[in-house]
Amino acid sequence: MSKIAFITGATSGIGEATAIELAKHDYNLIISGRRAGRLVELSKRLTSEYGIKVQTLVFDVRVRESVNDSINALSEEWKKIDVLVNNAGLASGLDPIQDGDVEDWEKMIDTNVKGLLYVSKCVIPLMIERKKGHIVNIGSIAGKEVYANGNVYCASKHAVEALTKSMRIDLLKEGIKVTSISPGLVETEFSQVRFHGDTERAAAVYKGFEPLNAEDIAETIWFVVSRPAHVNINDMIVMPTVQASSVYINK
Known part of the structure; x- marks a missing residue:
């Protein structure tokens, strides 16, 4: 029987690319996001191109009741989640703290932070019941180091880093793997969201060098979830070749 992966924030970027990558490897998928139309389009593509089963859940991870209702309403078969990819996340603004x-x-x-917790709180008991599962939290280089004007975004990703480590300890006896993947610069809708739709400013972030793309991170996720049962990749930092840290980039 095919495994089931649950991917949050699947309507674009890393989440969408991860859905496609895991579909290539015969995973049935639960994909969630706020944009129903995009989920429907992705679902049709996945089922037609890869012959897998897809369940779509439309919710905002920030709304706890919606998260709970959507996940709790899954059938017993769909609740047998093998992999949870906590991908939904964003940056908003780039201003000094004051x-x-x-x-x-x-x-x-x-x-x-809270969205990751809400989804995990619903899914973890389902994994504990089966004594297996793998949680992949998408962090950021911003969760490893801080940079000017990154303040609250960096703090939120540092929180993801701490939660990932805590999950790994708390779920150790349950046989559940926990992985953190921390990308550097990835060209997706990330900067457009950060700059509130200013596409020109967003595009300037990636000028003069080749950043990562969503598929690079999707392939990394596939690598960590495809390791043998006795192997867990705890933590990975993935950067474009031209990036050495959050601020040192060879343009």
Whole structure:
């Protein structure tokens, strides 16, 4: 029987690429996101091109009741989740701390930290019941080091780093693997979201060098989830060749 992977934030970028990559390897998929139309389109593509089964869940990870209702409503067969990819996340704004927009702060904390917790809280008991599973949390180089004007985004990704380590310890006796993948610069919709739709400013972030793309991270996720049962990749930092840290980039 095919394994089941649950991917949050699957409507674009790393989440969408991960769905495609895992479908290539015969995973049935639960894909979630806020944009119903995109989920439907992706579902049709996955089923037609790869012959897998797909379940779509439309919710915002920030809304706990919606997360709970959507996951709890899954059939017993779909609740046999083998892999959870906590991918939903965002940056909003790039201002010094004293000029930060509180709405941006709340959006990042609610999505990157609380959203990850809400989804994990629903899925972990299902994995414990079966004494197996693998949780992959998508962190960031911003969870390893801070940079100017990154303040709250960096804090939220440092929280993901801490939660990942805590999950690994707490779930050790349950036989559940926990992995953190921390990308550097990846060209997706990330910067467009960070700069509130300013496509010109977003494009400038990646000018003068070749960044990672969503498929690079999707392939990394496939690598970690395809290891043998006795092997867990705890932590991976993945950067474009031209990047040495969050601020040192060879352009």
